[in-house]
Each structure stands twice: as structure tokens, then as C-alpha cells.
Amino acid sequence: xxxxxxxxxxxxxxxxxxxxxxxxxxxxxxxxxxxxxxxxxxxxxxxxxxxxxxxxxxxxxxxxxxxxxxxxxxxxxxxxxxxxxxxxxxxxxxxxxxxxxxxxxxxxxxxxxxxxxxxxxxxxxxxxxxxxxxxxx
Numbered sequence: 001x002x003x004x005x006x007x008x009x010x011x012x013x014x015x016x017x018x019x020x021x022x023x024x025x026x027x028x029x030x031x032x033x034x035x036x037x038x039x040x041x042x043x044x045x046x047x048x049x050x051x052x053x054x055x056x057x058x059x060x061x062x063x064x065x066x067x068x069x070x071x072x073x074x075x076x077x078x079x080x081x082x083x084x085x086x087x088x089x090x091x092x093x094x095x096x097x098x099x100x101x102x103x104x105x106x107x108x109x110x111x112x113x114x115x116x117x118x119x120x121x122x123x124x125x126x127x128x129x130x131x132x133x134x135x136x137x
Contacts, residue, residue, distance in 0.1 A: 004067045007137070008088055010079040011096030012111060013103050016124045020096065021076035023130040028074065028137070031066040033059055035077030047106060052080065056087035063088070078102075080111045093117040094133060098124050 007024065009017045018034060025032040038058060039045055046054070056079065063073040079085050085093070095117040101108045119136065121129045 003070045003072060005072045005091045005137070006063050006067060006089070007072070007074045007092045007094065008079060008085070008090035009074060009076040009094045009096060010085065010114070011121075012099055012101065013078060013107060015096035015098045015102070016121070016126060017076040017078075017096050019124075019126040020094065020121065020130060020133075021074050023126055024074045024133070027130065027134055028072050030072035030074045033062055033066075033073060033075040033077075035059065035075070038062065038077075047104075049110075052084055053087060056084040060088050078107060078111070080107055082112055082114070085114065092119070092137060094119040094121060096121050098122060 009021045011017055021032060021034065024030065035055065039055065042058065044051065059075055059077060063075055066073045075088070079088060093114060093116065095114050097120050119133050123129070
């Protein structure tokens with residue numbers, strides 16, 4: 001994998017995004033952006049449409065900082081709509097399609113299944129799924 005790729009691990013809360021991201025970060029020697037940690041740093045727990053858009057832009061900006069340093073980036077966050085995914089502009093999308101609904105009703109209501117993705121994970125088996133994904137990246 002060439003340096004400077006932005007990989008988005010997206011899906012509903014509880015789908016296994018962070019578990020898979022941890023493995024990918026280690027195997028790819030990539031920088032990691034976890035949406036919860038970013039929100040904690042900025043003390044911004046606004047989940048309105050504007051808040052989600054702001055978070056996607058923030059994640060994009062932080063990822064671009066790493067990319068400008070020649071690093072790969074793995075970002076795990078819900079990225080619930082086509083608009084937020086477009087804002088983040090990933091090179092690769094891994095859709096964690098392992099659950100039917102998450103623990104937050106507001107997120108379940110706005111979540112749009114992606115039309116375009118590079119990998120679709122349908123089982124919570126991060127180790128085996130990461131091996132498959134790493135062969136393709």
C-alpha cells in the first residue's frame with residue numbers, strides 16, 4: 001500500500017469499527033483517528049446534522065495533516081450519511097455491516113447504507129476480516 005492513503009472504517013455504533021481499526025493501524029503502521037477520541041479532545045458531543053458535518057470536516061482535516069506527512073490514516077467513525085462520507089473523502093471505505101441497528105435511535109434513523117465501498121464486513125471476526133482486507137489494500 002502506498003503511503004498517504006485515507007481508510008475509513010464506518011458503520012453503526014457497536015459494529016466493530018474500533019476493533020478492526022486497531023488491527024489495521026498496527027498492520028499498516030498507520031496513524032489512527034477514532035471519532036470518540038476526537039470528540040473528547042474538542043469537547044464536542046453535538047450529534048445534530050450540523051454537528052455530524054462538523055465532525056466529518058474535522059476528521060478530514062486531521063487525516064489530511066497525517067497524509068501531508070506521508071502517513072497512512074485509519075479513521076473509525078460512524079460517518080452515517082453520504083454527505084459525511086463525501087466530506088471525509090476516503091481513499092478506501094470499509095463498511096462494518098455486522099448489526100441491523102445500533103444503540104442510538106437518532107443514529108439508526110439517519111444512517112444511510114453506503115452505495116460504494118471497498119470492503120463490506122458482515123461478521124464480527126476482526127482478525128480474519130483484517131487479513132482479507134490487508135491482502136487487498
